[in-house]
Amino acid sequence: xxxxxxxxxxxxxxxxxxxxxxxxxxxxxxxxxxxxxxxxxxxxxxxxxxxxxxxxxxxxxxxxxxxxxxxxxxxxxxxxxxxxxxxxxxxxxxxxxxxxxxxxxxxxxxxxxxxxxxx
Amino acid sequence: xxxxxxxxxxxxxxxxxxxxxxxxxxxxxxxxxxxxxxxxxxxxxxxxxxxxxxxxxxxxxxxxxxxxxxxxxxxxxxxxxxxxxxxxxxxxxxxxxxxxxxxxxxxxxxxxx
Numbered sequence: 734x735x736x737x738x739x740x741x742x743x744x745x746x747x748x749x750x751x752x753x754x755x756x757x758x759x760x761x762x763x764x765x766x767x768x769x770x771x772x773x774x775x776x777x778x779x780x781x782x783x784x785x786x787x788x789x790x791x792x793x794x795x796x797x798x799x800x801x802x803x804x805x806x807x808x809x810x811x812x813x814x815x816x817x818x819x820x821x822x823x824x825x826x827x828x829x830x831x832x833x834x835x836x837x838x839x840x841x842x843x844x845x846x847x848x849x850x851x852x
Numbered sequence: 853x854x855x856x857x858x859x860x861x862x863x864x865x866x867x868x869x870x871x872x873x874x875x876x877x878x879x880x881x882x883x884x885x886x887x888x889x890x891x892x893x894x895x896x897x898x899x900x901x902x903x904x905x906x907x908x909x910x911x912x913x914x915x916x917x918x919x920x921x922x923x924x925x926x927x928x929x930x931x932x933x934x935x936x937x938x939x940x941x942x943x944x945x946x947x948x949x950x951x952x953x954x955x956x957x958x959x960x961x962x963x964x965x
């Protein structure tokens with residue numbers, strides 16, 4: 734597809750359950766970002782990959798959150814032992830990551846998000 | 853103080869009017885500024901970006917940046933009911949090894965027919 738895709742679109746988990754959220758970035762995009770958006774708030778940064786390298790994970794809220802992008806394309810965000818406060822929309826975004834462009838100028842394109850509800 | 857602040861609204865304007873959305877940021881190291889539109893239940897969609905002081909126009913949209921005042925705004929001319937959405941201001945600071953965006957909480961715009 735032409736855009737960023739995410740799956741599943743909706744996930745209901747029982748408290749304590751592990752979940753895995755998938756992101757397929759735009760083909761050829763080097764940079765990949767994960768954000769968490771709580772209801773009524775703006776997205777908050779979780780982590781950033783350049784190819785397979787996780788260069789910034791400063792936004793991950795706890796060690797229960799883990800992200801990977803082993804082949805530099807698809808990424809998975811895993812949340813272990815989910816808690817009710819993890820309920821949110823998890824957004825994935827990708828950008829070209831061209832060496833010719835400064836990273837701060839690059840447009841990030843967002844996927845549709847995964848809506849996670851922890852009961 | 854949040855790094856990026858927006859009035860949550862709702863901002864209500866009549867159809868055909870100019871809607872003015874404002875955003876302030878705290879980090880003087882911020883280099884680039886983005887406006888995203890987000891319809892309810894949907895993901896953010898880029899409207900405009902601006903890097904330099906002054907105005908940047910694209911169709912009915914004008915972004916304004918004043919780095920000295922740490923202020924960025926979005927004007928929507930001839931507002932339409934389809935413009936009703938939440939508008940997110942985002943900034944990107946020049947930092948090594950990251951291109952993360954810092955978002956405001958968003959302003960809800962209601963355009964009434």
